[in-house]
Amino acid sequence: MIRELGANLCIMDMRPYFLHPEDHTQKVHVLLDPCHMLKLLRNVFSTVEVLVREDGQQIRWRYIEELHKLQEKEGLRLGNKLKMAHIQWRNQKMKVNLAAQLFSSSVADALEYCEQELKYPQFSGCAATVQFLRTIDAAFDVLNSRNPLGKGHKAPIKPTTKHRAKGILEETESLLRGLKMKGSVMGIYEDLVEQPAAPCRYLLTYKLSQD
Known part of the structure; x- marks a missing residue:
């Protein structure tokens, strides 16, 4: 739908708005829901x-565990509020607070x-x-401000807070754009074969299947 309307959320060619069909001087901005994005x-x-x-x-999930x-x-x-529900989040995957409490400065x-x-x-x-964790926490606060009297990262965006909010969002964008996933198979190989005192001399990937 976003593409059909003329916007583009492709990370390499982002144009997060389209022109209003009745008034091309007006932009209609597209914003993905921050709460849903945090859960994803x-x-x-x-x-x-x-x-x-x-x-x-x-950046390792193992530290959280x-x-x-x-x-x-x-x-x-x-x-902090970390408990089993944050680790086994699939049982309550729609709860935003579990994701927000995980990505927290605490x-x-x-x-x-x-x-x-x-x-x-x-x-x-x-x-x-x-x-x-700190970067995502700060960005979510900026994208989820709800009180006009909020302080710090939770303050509304206005002339006096604009530069700080922009800086946080730009830092977060830079971090997320640069992230790569470590391939699971190669990660297993590095942990089991290449680490000091590794228990294996080689990895047979067939052993990873359910066959």
Whole structure:
């Protein structure tokens, strides 16, 4: 429908508006629902498990799972709302709050604390994941502002906040455009064959099938 009306959401040639058919001086802007997009991003992140930034650094779902396991073991949460429902989101995949609470600065802060202060080895190298969570959190706040008196990232876009909001959205666009998915088969190969003290000398891909 968007294409037929004259807009284009192709990432390589984006034109997120079309001209009003009765008045070509007016643009009709197209906006995908931020809440639905946040859920889709969560779905992709959880499913592929590893996203690779343009600079090669990896964003790993495993850190989210490790944080959940640690908090369950200790019986407390490090200032965040992460629980089993966020890990097993498919049971409640339409709930926006589960995606929003996952992509939060509080989860990012907890991961950073576990790596930098507690020195837990399972969180080593999580800096790219921390930045990813913070960037998406800030962008979602900008795209989901609802209070005219909101502060920080949740403030409405107006002349005094325009440049900050634009900066956040441009940073997010740059990050998302540069993301690549790490191929699952090659990821398994690297983990099982190429890592130090790897358990295998080779990978037979037939072993991955249900046959």
